[in-house]
Amino acid sequence: MNAETKGEATKQHLIDVGSMLFYKQGYNNTGLSQILKEASVTKGSFYFHFDDKETFAIAIIDFYMKMFRDLSKQHLNNDSLTPTEKIAAFHHFYLNLFKQQDYTCGCPIGNFGQELGGLNPEFSKKLAIAFNGMVFTLSQVISEGVLSGEFKATNDIEALAGFIVDSWEGALVRMKTIRSSQPLENWFVFTKQLLLNE
Amino acid sequence: MNAETKGEATKQHLIDVGSMLFYKQGYNNTGLSQILKEASVTKGSFYFHFDDKETFAIAIIDFYMKMFRDLSKQHLNNDSLTPTEKIAAFHHFYLNLFKQQDYTCGCPIGNFGQELGGLNPEFSKKLAIAFNGMVFTLSQVISEGVLSGEFKATNDIEALAGFIVDSWEGALVRMKTIRSSQPLENWFVFTKQLLLNE
Numbered sequence: 001m002n003a004e005t006k007g008e009a010t011k012q013h014l015i016d017v018g019s020m021l022f023y024k025q026g027y028n029n030t031g032l033s034q035i036l037k038e039a040s041v042t043k044g045s046f047y048f049h050f051d052d053k054e055t056f057a058i059a060i061i062d063f064y065m066k067m068f069r070d071l072s073k074q075h076l077n078n079d080s081l082t083p084t085e086k087i088a089a090f091h092h093f094y095l096n097l098f099k100q101q102d103y104t105c106g107c108p109i110g111n112f113g114q115e116l117g118g119l120n121p122e123f124s125k126k127l128a129i130a131f132n133g134m135v136f137t138l139s140q141v142i143s144e145g146v147l148s149g150e151f152k153a154t155n156d157i158e159a160l161a162g163f164i165v166d167s168w169e170g171a172l173v174r175m176k177t178i179r180s181s182q183p184l185e186n187w188f189v190f191t192k193q194l195l196l197n198e
Numbered sequence: 199m200n201a202e203t204k205g206e207a208t209k210q211h212l213i214d215v216g217s218m219l220f221y222k223q224g225y226n227n228t229g230l231s232q233i234l235k236e237a238s239v240t241k242g243s244f245y246f247h248f249d250d251k252e253t254f255a256i257a258i259i260d261f262y263m264k265m266f267r268d269l270s271k272q273h274l275n276n277d278s279l280t281p282t283e284k285i286a287a288f289h290h291f292y293l294n295l296f297k298q299q300d301y302t303c304g305c306p307i308g309n310f311g312q313e314l315g316g317l318n319p320e321f322s323k324k325l326a327i328a329f330n331g332m333v334f335t336l337s338q339v340i341s342e343g344v345l346s347g348e349f350k351a352t353n354d355i356e357a358l359a360g361f362i363v364d365s366w367e368g369a370l371v372r373m374k375t376i377r378s379s380q381p382l383e384n385w386f387v388f389t390k391q392l393l394l395n396e
Contacts, residue, residue, distance in 0.1 A: 026313055028226035104316030110371050114312035115224055117375035118302030127375045162372070163365060163388040166381055170368025173308050174360070177315035177325045183364055190361040190392070 011049040014039050019060045023108045027057060027115055054122065057112075061126045064108045065133055076137050083145030084196065091188045095181055098172075103179045106172035109134070114173070135161045142195065151195045164191055209247040212237050217258045221306045225255060225313055252320065255310075259324045262306045263331055274335050281343030282394065289386045293379055296370075301377045304370035307332070312371070333359045340393065349393045362389055 017039040021030045032053055036043060050056040075081075075089035098105065105111075109130045116123040138161040145151030154160050167190070171183040215237040219228045230251050234244060248254040273279075273287035296303065303309075307328045314321045336359040343349030352358050365388070369381040 025317070026226055028224055029313075029317075106312070106316065110368070111312060113371045113375040114304070114309060115227075117371065118304065118377075119223070119227075124375055124377060131372055131375060159384050159387065162381065162384050163369075166368035166372055166385065167361060167365030168368065169371050170308070170364035170366065171361075173311045173315065173367050173371075174329055174364055177311040177322055177329060179316075179322060183360065186357050186360050187364065189357065194388070194392075 007049070010041060010045055014041055014046060014049065014056070015060055015063050018056060019063050019108070022057065022060060023105055023111070027112065054120065057116075058122060058126055061109070061112060061123070061130060064112075065130050068109075068130075068134065069137075072137055076141050083141050083148060083150050086141050087191065087195065088188075091184070091191075095184055098175065098184070099181065103175050103181065106176050107169060110169040110172055113169075131165065134165050138165060145195065150197060152197045160194065164194065167191070205247070208239060208243055212239055212244060212247065212254070213258055213261050216254060217261050217306070220255065220258060221303055221309065225310065252318065255314075256320060256324055259307070259310060259321070259328060262310075263328050266307075266328075266332065267335075270335055274339050281339050281346060281348050284339050285389065285393065286386075289382070289389075293382055296373065296382070297379060301373050301379065304374050305367060308367040308370055311367075329363065332363050336363060343393065348395060350395045358392065362392065365389070 014035070018030075018035050021035055021038065032043075032046070035041075035056075036046060046056075050059065069077075071093070072078075072090075075093050076086050078086060078089060081089055109127060112123065113127045113131070117127055118124075135158060139157050142151060142154070142157045142161055146153055146157065168184075168187055171187040174183040175181065212233070216228075216233050219233055219236065230241075230244070233254075234241060244254075248257065267275075269291070270276075270288075273291050274284050276284060276287060279287055307325060310321065311325045311329070315325055316322075333356060337356050340349060340352070340355045340359055344351055344355065366382075366385055369385040372381040373379065
């Protein structure tokens, strides 16, 4: 492995470790020293790749966004599924993931938004892009469902997608709080009610 | 002022100051030293009233709950309003409040839930009670609206109230992130669509 490849591997390793710590503990609750310790990376090496903890967190939001896009191929962007099946696959995919975490973690973008959205304009900008990406992905599924007649016709697909994404994020807050799938199951019932043409 | 009254006043002053700091900055982002400094209270006096920062935060959740109940008399629990007017008054009351804060703060219960719900069982228990209180208050308005015929009949009023509370909490996460009333305005459109019999 040459120096450049090794450097990139270290950078990615820091992102892998940091993304999990931020996800599980929150941004402010996670110190740089813990990240360095768990990654077994020196402070010098960290600062070679990132200006500070904030720059690091921005890179991690990019990482979360890429992860969401990649995982969406299994549900919202899975071309082998109908629009109704895409929504169901999305729901069950995340329900299963959150269950494995004993309902303690939720959505990394929502967590960052709640913790930092109001505090730091740089985070706000990046998180707004991340939310828009989720809304856009869902809008495409809704458009497809409206066209196929599976979903109700609607005046403003993006507004509906925004509402559904928001209600999912809110359900995750309550899911974490009561450590139960109930708010997510409830979300699925009402999301189907809002979407399905039946 | 006797010693007991003075002690209670100090305790309440700490809660007033702490509740604003936690609300604006988050729990983990607010150190005890800042609370003491802004309240001009000594460490000894703090520990006379509270075992630790966590016990203090639990008292602050109680304070937020009482505030929500008191403020609800202006909207959801305002007996001079119809159910539809109660929902609208709730929406406009908080929209106005959040606007004054430049959309940076959101709901203190939702903030705590997002930041701490998954981390600390004591917080979870207390926050679950707080969420249930919100859902219960909204359920009563929905029941009233269904009875009067203003709202659509529904199988499970509590589930619908839970979904509406969750979607409001989620809208607040995005509101904070994009610093705009748009997610809340959007919430109001779809909440009316879910509730109103028209």
